[in-house]
Amino acid sequence: xxxxxxxxxxxxxxxxxxxxxxxxxxxxxxxxxxxxxxxxxxxxxxxxxxxxxxxxxxxxxxxxxxxxxxxxxxxxxxxxxxxxxxxxxxxxxxxxxxxxxxxxxxxxxxxxxxxxxxxxxxxxxxxxxxxxxxxxxxxxxxxxxxxxxxxxxxxxxxxxxxxxxxxxxxxxxxxxxxxxxxxxxxxxxxxxxxxxxxxxxxxxxxxxxxxxxxxxxxxxxxxxxxxxxxxxxxxxxxxxxxxxxxxxxxxxxxxxxxxxxxxxxxxxxxxxxxxxxxxxxxxxxxxxxxxxxxxxxxxxxxxxxxxxxxxxxxxxxxxxxxxxxxxxxxxxxxxxxxxxxxxxxxxxxxxxxxxxxxxxxxxxxxxxxxxxxxxxxxxxxxxxxxxxxxxxxxxxxxxxxxxxxxxxxxxxxxxxxxxxxxxxxxxxxxxxxxxxxxxxxxxxxxxxxxxxxxxxxxxxxxxxxxxxxxxxxxxxxxxxxxxxxxxxxxxxxxxxxxxxxxxxxxxxx
Ligand SMILES: *[C@@H]1O[C@H](CO)[C@@H](O)[C@H](O)[C@H]1NC(C)=O
Ligand SMILES: *[C@@H]1O[C@H](CO)[C@@H](O)[C@H](O)[C@H]1NC(C)=O
Ligand SMILES: *[C@@H]1O[C@H](CO)[C@@H](O)[C@H](O)[C@H]1NC(C)=O
Ligand SMILES: *[C@@H]1O[C@H](CO)[C@@H](O)[C@H](O)[C@H]1NC(C)=O
Ligand SMILES: *[C@@H]1O[C@H](CO)[C@@H](O)[C@H](O)[C@H]1NC(C)=O
Ligand SMILES: *[C@@H]1O[C@H](CO)[C@@H](O)[C@H](O)[C@H]1NC(C)=O
Ligand SMILES: *[C@@H]1O[C@H](CO)[C@@H](O)[C@H](O)[C@H]1NC(C)=O
Ligand SMILES: *[C@@H]1O[C@H](CO)[C@@H](O)[C@H](O)[C@H]1NC(C)=O
Ligand SMILES: [Fe+2]
Numbered sequence: 001x002x003x004x005x006x007x008x009x010x011x012x013x014x015x016x017x018x019x020x021x022x023x024x025x026x027x028x029x030x031x032x033x034x035x036x037x038x039x040x041x042x043x044x045x046x047x048x049x050x051x052x053x054x055x056x057x058x059x060x061x062x063x064x065x066x067x068x069x070x071x072x073x074x075x076x077x078x079x080x081x082x083x084x085x086x087x088x089x090x091x092x093x094x095x096x097x098x099x100x101x102x103x104x105x106x107x108x109x110x111x112x113x114x115x116x117x118x119x120x121x122x123x124x125x126x127x128x129x130x131x132x133x134x135x136x137x138x139x140x141x142x143x144x145x146x147x148x149x150x151x152x153x154x155x156x157x158x159x160x161x162x163x164x165x166x167x168x169x170x171x172x173x174x175x176x177x178x179x180x181x182x183x184x185x186x187x188x189x190x191x192x193x194x195x196x197x198x199x200x201x202x203x204x205x206x207x208x209x210x211x212x213x214x215x216x217x218x219x220x221x222x223x224x225x226x227x228x229x230x231x232x233x234x235x236x237x238x239x240x241x242x243x244x245x246x247x248x249x250x251x252x253x254x255x256x257x258x259x260x261x262x263x264x265x266x267x268x269x270x271x272x273x274x275x276x277x278x279x280x281x282x283x284x285x286x287x288x289x290x291x292x293x294x295x296x297x298x299x300x301x302x303x304x305x306x307x308x309x310x311x312x313x314x315x316x317x318x319x320x321x322x323x324x325x326x327x328x329x330x331x332x333x334x335x336x337x338x339x340x341x342x343x344x345x346x347x348x349x350x351x352x353x354x355x356x357x358x359x360x361x362x363x364x365x366x367x368x369x370x371x372x373x374x375x376x377x378x379x380x381x382x383x384x385x386x387x388x389x390x391x392x393x394x395x396x397x398x399x400x401x402x403x404x405x406x407x408x409x410x411x412x413x414x415x416x417x418x419x420x421x422x423x424x425x426x427x428x429x430x431x432x433x434x435x436x437x438x439x440x441x442x443x444x445x446x447x448x449x450x451x452x453x454x455x456x457x458x459x460x461x462x463x464x465x466x467x468x469x470x471x472x473x474x475x476x477x478x479x480x481x482x483x484x485x486x487x488x489x490x491x492x493x494x495x496x497x498x499x500x501x502x503x504x505x506x507x508x509x
Contacts, residue, residue: 145436310337360397
């Protein structure tokens with residue numbers, strides 16, 4: 001059978017070198033793939049990533065258009081880790097694929113008898129309606145995170161047998177093209193808090209690194225049911241860097257832990273940089289921090305609210321700031337992110353991708369304490385002028401663990417058009433996916449710009465692009481799949497988009 005063998009483009013490797021070739025803590029299944037995840041990589045590419053307990057010399061993926069004939073092969077030399085990690089992160093880019101096409105794939109040493117599947121992105125200008133799923137602030141579910149009981153000080157436990165957000169995302173995955181997770185992924189840095197709050201009784205502080213890695217691996221394992229066949233596009237949140245907000249106090253034992261307790265994966269986005277490969281080289285962005293991609297009628301932009309805000313600002317939450325992230329910067333150029341954003345926005349062809357959707361971890365229009373940890377005024381200063389100038393349609397955020405849909409806003413001013421052809425960007429915060437700590441209470445009374453809010457149910461966002469002019473945002477309650485809030489944005493405009501009548505392979509399971 002015909003086979004092509006070619007190296008994939010060398011994806012930048014994270015600085016930490018492998019210190020051993022086999023990691024055994026937490027179990028050892030050698031080179032068997034786990035935590036499979038996908039990421040769009042341009043219109044004709046896909047990055048397949050997975051973790052293994054042992055280091056792979058040449059991570060390899062076989063793939064093809066039929067489950068019985070994985071006739072293509074792609075590989076890389078990226079099998080990377082960092083001190084204290086129990087696994088290696090493998091990344092392989094598949095290139096020159098057909099757009100909007102179902103592929104079958106298998107990483108080497110797979111123990112799955114049937115291949116996995118993915119669908120490549122819809123070309124820009126394809127006007128076929130579709131939906132995506134969005135979460136922010138989604139943590140590990142089960143005994144290491146959010147479950148039916150909580151530690152001292154945590155809240156909002158799940159009811160017995162309540163469907164959690166990961167289960168709900170899994171249940172509904174045939175209804176969305178990809179999952180977007182704009183920061184705060186797993187909350188593994190809460191190992192310390194969970195121990196202090198008596199939630200993880202059989203662990204000791206000294207086991208910190210092992211417990212951190214266990215919570216992180218639990219999360220990625222739980223997510224695999226979704227991420228192995230739906231692209232999982234991610235952005236940076238403070239919990240990818242800040243090590244339980246820079247320290248915490250055990251009030252019972254009168255011990256204050258500072259940043260010296262932080263372990264490598266927790267600091268400076270180390271675990272996050274190892275684990276993912278977002279399409280920044282395809283969009284002139286930077287690492288997993290800021291990037292953009294097209295998919296059908298939409299141009300998606302991930303921004304970084306955690307580092308590299310530029311403009312001479314030292315954000316309160318930037319290095320040495322109130323949440324002790326002590327992370328970044330990731331560019332040597334002062335305004336690299338905003339310069340990139342302006343250029344990226346200016347280059348969007350609105351006739352092909354009429355919708356521009358931005359996600360960033362931290363909000364600035366939200367019913368929360370007006371302090372730097374919840375409301376990111378520095379983010380507003382650097383990003384909002386560009387969003388207004390280029391007519392961004394929707395800005396998504398989380399960080400505050402509740403759901404709030406605002407009206408379209410510019411510089412605190414309500415757009416008089418509302419959702420009926422506004423000029424100003426629409427703002428939605430949905431940090432209600434769920435994690436160990438439960439939900440946050442929104443500050444009441446709700447401000448003038450708040451259109452709908454709820455802070456008692458866990459859920460995720462489903463966004464449907466109907467056509468060039470109509471888009472619907474829904475809040476889906478994880479517990480029962482009910483849509484608790486739905487709103488449709490109308491934009492009066494004409495586009496050059498067409499419904500695709502080309503090849504679409506049969507659907508995945
Ligand atoms: C395949 O390996 C993974 C990773 O070790 C493991 O979690 C999973 O249970 C295995 N599946 C089968 C079918 O053996
Ligand atoms: C939870 O589910 C289990 C297994 O289906 C069932 O036996 C049990 O009665 C359920 N508990 C509640 C409180 O619904
Ligand atoms: C803690 O360890 C004890 C003794 O091994 C065991 O009985 C108990 O179930 C464990 N608790 C948890 C939450 O794992
Ligand atoms: C807690 O410890 C600090 C110093 O470690 C001490 O000054 C303080 O008195 C202690 N507080 C209590 C309530 O024991
Ligand atoms: C974080 O990592 C980047 C890239 O390696 C580096 O330039 C920066 O100095 C690091 N920041 C901190 C606070 O360690
Ligand atoms: C929030 O605080 C900032 C800085 O202290 C202030 O400039 C701003 O007006 C406040 N916003 C609101 C809505 O109170
Ligand atoms: C679904 O769950 C949500 C959140 O718990 C709740 O508010 C709603 O009433 C439920 N709807 C139905 C139909 O059970
Ligand atoms: C676009 O979609 C909306 C919502 O489904 C529909 O009401 C509207 O008629 C559509 N517009 C066109 C031009 O098809
Ligand atoms: Fe956050």
